[in-house]
Amino acid sequence: MPAAHAQSAVEGVDTGGNRVLPQAMWFVLHTLFSLLAWGAMMAIISAFHPDSVAPIVTLWLSLGVPLGAGFIAVRIRQSDVATLVWLAGLVWFMIVGLWILDMPTGPGACYHCGASEKLWFTFFSLHQDSGMIDGQGRFLGTWPATAMIGYAIGARMGTRSPKKA
DSSP states (O other), X not given: OOGGGOBOTTTOOBOSSTTHHHHHHHHHHHHHHHHHHHHHHHHHHHHTOGGGSOHHHHHHHHHHHHHHHHHHHXXXXXXXXXXXXXXXXXXXXXXXXXXXXXXXXXXXXXXXXXXXXXXXXXXXXXXXXXXXXXXXHIIIIIHHHHHHHHHHHHHHHHOOOOOOO
């Protein structure tokens, strides 16, 4: 089999280049689908006054709702690329994390915090906030990345195994 038409045995992603553009377009579309599912969930939470919804509940919903959307999307149209959306989530999280690390500290903005404290209080702490980016660290970093990871997990769960001859 020529290298130009070789298929990756693990993911079924064409490594030869014949389908790179369609796969890239599907990757972007599945990333957008994951963010749309998360955005719809956040709109519903906003209707219930976000202050009354615990951050841990929002975190679990940010994982679960896109997981269901990924499962349904891949059941409707099989796509091996949908299982790779978690990469976009990690890249998104790293970009926002670098932005946070580059911010100066000061009174009301994680005063005397080190790098790990900046990241912890901005993205992960459920009880204390760093004060950076107006307390929106989970909204801009944690929850969208979690949504993309959840979508990829749901897509993997929805992927049908190839029929054996």
